[in-house]
Amino acid sequence: MGMAEAREGVLDDETVVSRLKAELPEWRLEDGWIRRTYxxxxxxxxxxxxNTVGHLAEAAWHHPDLTASYAWVEVRLMNHAAKGITEKDFSLARKIEEVVGWQPGLEGGGLEGTPTDARFAYIKYDK
Structure with missing residues (x-):
C-alpha cells in the first residue's frame, strides 16, 4: 500500500473529537493519539x-503504545502505517473499553465479579 492510500483513512481532528465524545467519552485526543488512562x-x-490490552491488540494486529505505573495504565492508539487516527483505532479502543471495563457482577448470572474486599480489587471502574 502506498503512502497516499495509507493516509486516505485518516480521520481529521474534528471528526475524532466528535466521535470520542459520542462513542468513547473516557478517551481523549492529544498529540495525535487517542488516549485513555485506566x-x-x-x-x-x-x-x-x-496483558488484556496486549492480547486484544495482537489479535487485532494493531499495536498501541502503553505507559504504566503502580496504579494506572495509559493506552495510546494511532495507526502507525497511516500516520493518524483511523477506524482501526476506534475499533480497538471500543474493544479495550468493553473488556477492561467489564463488570460481571452487574450483569447477573454465574459470573459474580470480584468481592468488594479491597484485597481482591484490581481495577477502578468509572461507573
Missing part, C-alpha cells in the same frame, strides 16, 4: 490491564 487498585491490576 486507574487500577495495585500493580496486579496494572499488569492485568496491560
Amino acid at each position: 486507574k487500577t487498585a495495585s500493580w496486579k491490576g496494572t499488569l492485568m490491564v496491560i
Whole structure:
C-alpha cells in the first residue's frame, strides 16, 4: 500500500473529537493519539490491564503504545502505517473499553465479579 492510500483513512481532528465524545467519552485526543488512562487498585491490576490490552491488540494486529505505573495504565492508539487516527483505532479502543471495563457482577448470572474486599480489587471502574 502506498503512502497516499495509507493516509486516505485518516480521520481529521474534528471528526475524532466528535466521535470520542459520542462513542468513547473516557478517551481523549492529544498529540495525535487517542488516549485513555485506566486507574487500577495495585500493580496486579496494572499488569492485568496491560496483558488484556496486549492480547486484544495482537489479535487485532494493531499495536498501541502503553505507559504504566503502580496504579494506572495509559493506552495510546494511532495507526502507525497511516500516520493518524483511523477506524482501526476506534475499533480497538471500543474493544479495550468493553473488556477492561467489564463488570460481571452487574450483569447477573454465574459470573459474580470480584468481592468488594479491597484485597481482591484490581481495577477502578468509572461507573
